[in-house]
Amino acid sequence: MLIRRLKCLRYLGTRHNSSHYVTTPIFYVNAAPHIGHLYSAVIADAHCRYQRLRNPEKDVRLCTGTDEHGTKIQQAAALHGIPVPKYCDDISERYREVFRSASIQTEDFIRTTEERHKRAVAHFWRTLHGRGHIYSAAYSGWYCVSDETFLTDSQLRLDESTGSRYSLESGHPVEWTEETNYMFRLSQFQDDVRHWVKQKARIRPAKFEKILLDSLSEPLPDVSVSRPSNRVHWAIPVPDDDTQTVYVWLDALVNYLSSVGYPNEGYTANWPPAQQVIGKDILKFHGIYWPAFLLAAGLEPPGQLFVHSHWTVDGQKMSKSRHNVVDPFQAARQYTMEGLRYFLLREGVAHSDGNYSHVKAQRILNSELADTLGNLLSRACAKSLNPGQIYPSANAEHLADLLRSLDAAKRLQDSLLQLSERCASHYECNHFHLVADTAMAALHAANNFFESSKPWTLKAGAPDANPPRLETIIAMTMDALRLCGIVLQPIIPQLATRLLDKLSIPTAQRGWNHLAHSLATSPASLGGSRQLDGQTSALLFQRILEEKVVKEQDEKEQQKPQPAKRSKSKKKERRETMS
Ligand code: MSP
Numbered sequence: 001m002l003i004r005r006l007k008c009l010r011y012l013g014t015r016h017n018s019s020h021y022v023t024t025p026i027f028y029v030n031a032a033p034h035i036g037h038l039y040s041a042v043i044a045d046a047h048c049r050y051q052r053l054r055n056p057e058k059d060v061r062l063c064t065g066t067d068e069h070g071t072k073i074q075q076a077a078a079l080h081g082i083p084v085p086k087y088c089d090d091i092s093e094r095y096r097e098v099f100r101s102a103s104i105q106t107e108d109f110i111r112t113t114e115e116r117h118k119r120a121v122a123h124f125w126r127t128l129h130g131r132g133h134i135y136s137a138a139y140s141g142w143y144c145v146s147d148e149t150f151l152t153d154s155q156l157r158l159d160e161s162t163g164s165r166y167s168l169e170s171g172h173p174v175e176w177t178e179e180t181n182y183m184f185r186l187s188q189f190q191d192d193v194r195h196w197v198k199q200k201a202r203i204r205p206a207k208f209e210k211i212l213l214d215s216l217s218e219p220l221p222d223v224s225v226s227r228p229s230n231r232v233h234w235a236i237p238v239p240d241d242d243t244q245t246v247y248v249w250l251d252a253l254v255n256y257l258s259s260v261g262y263p264n265e266g267y268t269a270n271w272p273p274a275q276q277v278i279g280k281d282i283l284k285f286h287g288i289y290w291p292a293f294l295l296a297a298g299l300e301p302p303g304q305l306f307v308h309s310h311w312t313v314d315g316q317k318m319s320k321s322r323h324n325v326v327d328p329f330q331a332a333r334q335y336t337m338e339g340l341r342y343f344l345l346r347e348g349v350a351h352s353d354g355n356y357s358h359v360k361a362q363r364i365l366n367s368e369l370a371d372t373l374g375n376l377l378s379r380a381c382a383k384s385l386n387p388g389q390i391y392p393s394a395n396a397e398h399l400a401d402l403l404r405s406l407d408a409a410k411r412l413q414d415s416l417l418q419l420s421e422r423c424a425s426h427y428e429c430n431h432f433h434l435v436a437d438t439a440m441a442a443l444h445a446a447n448n449f450f451e452s453s454k455p456w457t458l459k460a461g462a463p464d465a466n467p468p469r470l471e472t473i474i475a476m477t478m479d480a481l482r483l484c485g486i487v488l489q490p491i492i493p494q495l496a497t498r499l500l501d502k503l504s505i506p507t508a509q510r511g512w513n514h515l516a517h518s519l520a521t522s523p524a525s526l527g528g529s530r531q532l533d534g535q536t537s538a539l540l541f542q543r544i545l546e547e548k549v550v551k552e553q554d555e556k557e558q559q560k561p562q563p564a565k566r567s568k569s570k571k572k573e574r575r576e577t578m579s
Contacts, residue, residue, distance in 0.1 A: 020060045021270040022048050025278050026067040026110065026255050029091035030076035033098045035326040035356060036279070036311050036318060039344050043308055043430060044277040045104045046345055049490035050427040053512045061270060063259040064099065065110035066092040069235045070248035071145045084234055088113055098328050102337045103493050110259045112236075112251055120258035121251050122239045124297060128184065129239075133296040139181040139224050146172035148248045149285075150224060170281070182226040182244060189292035190220045196291045196301050203287060204429070205351040208280065208307040212287040223289065225250045253290050257299075272300040280309050306430055308350040314357055326356055334358070335544060338495045339365045345432035345491050362544045368436070369495070372443045373484070374540035376450065377499060380477045381538035385455055385470065391478050391503050392471035392529040394519055399472050408452040412445040412476065416483055416520035420512070423487045432491055439484045446480035449473075471529070478503055479519045486510055495540060502536040 024044045027037050041064055048062045068088040077087035092111055099106065110117060128134050141150040144167045151174055156165045165174050194216045196202065203209035226244040229237065235245035254262075256276070261267040272294075278286050283305075291301035310317075313324040331340050343361045346368070348354040380386065402409040419442050426434040450473065456462070458470040485499040489510065500510055 018057065018059055019270045019274075020048075020051050020055070020058045021260065021273040022051075022060070022062050023256050023259070023273050023276045024062075024064040025282060026065040026112065026252055027095050028073065029066050029068050029088050029095075030072050031320065032091060033095050033328060034318060035328050035331060035340070035344065037095070038098060038102060038328045038340070039308065039311060039348060040277055040279055041099055041104045042102065042341050042344050043306070043350075043432070044275075045102075045106075046432055046490040047275065047277070047306075047427075047430055049105065049493060053486075053489060053510075054424065054427070056511060059270075061107040061260075062105065063108045063110060063256070064095075064104065064106050065108070065255055065259070066095055066112070067248070067252045067255070068092065068111055068113045069245075069251055070148055071232055071234075072148065074232075074234045075145070085113070101332065102328065102341060105493075108259045110255050112255055114258075116261075117255060117258040118236050120262050121236050121246055121254045123263040124254050124257065124293075125239050125246060125250075127297045128293070131296060131298070133185050133188075134182050134225065135185070136180065137183050138178075139183065140176070140178040141224075142174040143177040144170070144172050144174045146170060150177075152221075177231075179228050179231065181224040181228075182238065183222045184225045184250075184293070184296070186220045186223045186289065186292050189295060190216065192295050193220075193288055193291050196295075197287060201304060203305050203307065205307065207351050208283055208287070208305075211283065215284065215288065220288070223247075249285050249289060250293065253285065253293060256302075273302040275304045275306055276302045277306045277308065280307055283307055306350070308348070309353045311344075311348070311354050311356045313355070315355055331361075335361055335365055336541075338492045339369060339541065339544075342369060342436070342492050342495075346436045347433070349433055350430065362546070365541070366543050368440050369492075369541040370543040372440055372447060373481075373495075373499075374542075376443060376447050376477065377481055377502065377540050378538050379450060380474050380481065381502065381532060385459055386474055386532075387460075389532045389534065390471075390529045391532055392475045394472045394475040395468040398469045399476070399519065402453065402469075402472065402476070406449070406452060408445070408449040409476070412442075412449040412480060413520045415442045415445040416480060416518060419483055419487060420515035424512070427490065435487065436491060439487050442480060443484055446477055446484075449480075450477050475529075476519055483515055483518055486512070486515055498536055499540060501533050502538055502540075504530050504533050 022044050024040045027033065044062055044064070048060050051058060051060045066088070073088065074084055077084040080087060082090070088111070096109060099109075125134070139150075141152075142156060142165060143150050147167055147170050151167055155168050156174060157168050158165050166172060167174060194213065197209060197212050197216065203212060225247040226238050227235070227247060229235075229243055229245050232245050232248075235248060236251050238244040238246055256273060257263075257267065257271075260270040262271075276286060286305055294301045311326075312318065313326060316322055316324060318325050328337075328340060335343065339361075343364060346364060347356075347360065381389070383389070386392075403413060419438065422438045423435045426432070426438065453473045455470050455473045457464050458466040458473070460467060481499060482503055482505055485496045485503070485505070489496040
């Protein structure tokens with residue numbers, strides 16, 4: 001039965017392989033966006049940008065949005081004294097703004113308060129109900145409003161002194177709840193879900209597949225999929241029973257269907273998602289509930305779940321009470337949004353938590369974007385060496401001689417020859433840090449080559465003046481910059497565009513297939529020289545000055561509640577630690 005169900009669903013999936021549908025989680029509107037939220041979106045965006053570069057014929061579609069129902073949204077709005085719909089509008093708009101300014105290129109931004117979504121949820125509910133997967137029952141248990149989930153005894157911590165219970169995983173308080181609910185027969189999908197999880201590369205990184213399989217080794221209980229309307233009224237009503245509202249996680253998960261037009265005809269062209277990016281805290285909902293809901297509705301579950309770990313700040317969990325939540329706009333004032341994107345993808349690895357620190361961000365961005373990449377472009381475009389402001393063509397004899405006589409030239413050639421294949425294999429696994437690593441290694445080789453070939457000794461007027469050799473050196477350097485610019489487009493789209501603009505690379509020549517043509521692969525096949533773009537500055541990324549970081553940190557410190565007495569000023573303390 002199970003195999004037949006999956007085979008049949010797989011058949012449906014194979015019809016639509018020109019679509020590559022990717023999603024981010026939809027974000028709760030109970031608080032403003034922070035860099036952790038941006039991280040989910042940046043991973044999905046870099047993944048999609050790579051897919052578009054690599055497979056221009058594919059219909060790549062990225063969807064994001066906001067999750068706006070439930071008690072915690074109601075409570076947040078009440079706390080701010082703002083009507084709930086207005087509160088949702090405001091915070092949802094802030095997510096849009098962050099994503100716009102971080103160049104997250106989405107095909108859709110969905111809000112769960114939209115009519116199209118409510119229709120999809122109602123249809124999905126009726127399908128589950130009609131197929132006999134939902135029943136009504138009295139239910140009691142510990143409910144965690146912050147996590148919007150019921151928890152079992154083993155998932156709780158009891159504080160002996162107060163008698164209060166908390167979620168072991170998130171630390172949030174729970175409350176005892178007794179009510180009549182609709183239940184979903186999750187227990188019947190244990191084998192189906194396990195089978196789905198075990199498919200090759202279904203859950204990545206593999207460590208999260210193991211976590212899911214461990215959870216699936218215990219019998220799955222049925223789950224409550226509704227709440228009484230008098231308790232949770234800011235939610236979608238259960239079809240044909242307005243005494244109940246749909247459980248927020250069922251509501252939220254269906255966004256992935258609403259965004260592609262479910263249940264209207266044509267949504268199957270984009271179904272199932274090729275990849276769904278999620279944070280580790282929402283693995284259970286996406287790795288167990290979601291495939292079970294979909295299978296129960298007769299729909300194919302997603303191709304892959306890509307799970308990322310969390311950002312901590314100076315080693316601590318980000319939280320409002322610790323006053324250490326990093327606002328992406330504030331970070332962008334220090335590093336620019338492109339700098340922030342680069343840092344998140346360069347420093348973050350999906351399988352383990354990453355630590356966000358200003359000092360680290362400053363060091364990485366200065367050394368990689370300002371020095372290794374930016375400085376090389378400035379040097380190659382310097383008027384003293386490149387008075388005609390051109391991307392020169394290489395002289396075949398000098399090129400051959402440089403490759404023969406200069407180790408650094410050979411090393412650069414080797415590095416560029418491997419660039420495309422290595423980066424492609426890293427992109428395929430969303431290993432963005434390794435793409436950045438590989439590109440930086442190539443740029444280091446290019447800097448080394450530039451330095452070792454001493455182009456300044458060859459310029460007109462110098463005793464060893466040799467314009468064709470000088471142009472060949474600049475051509476090789478610019479070629480390295482061009483290739484790295486193409487490769488880095490998914491990670492730093494705006495900076496890469498400026499770099500390629502400066503080099504006057506036509507838009508049609510920025511695709512992945514253009515990595516195949518270079519001085520490293522086919523020295524003879526390159527065309528004549530071209531004029532650099534005079535409108536675009538050769539100053540790609542400005543070094544971040546220490547004072548700027550320190551000043552921003554001090555402003556933040558001043559906003560925190562101050563301890564009664566301090567032995568040293570914070571500023572002094574930090575300078576000592578930094579030095
Ligand atoms: N609304 C649910 C998701 C519903 S999807 C059908 C939700 N929202 S959230 O706003 O709390 O989180 C959205 C995403 O941000 C999740 O992927 C979560 O893991 C991620 N992050 C939240 N804090 C984070 C960090 N500190 N670090 C990295 N990502 C984190 O959950």
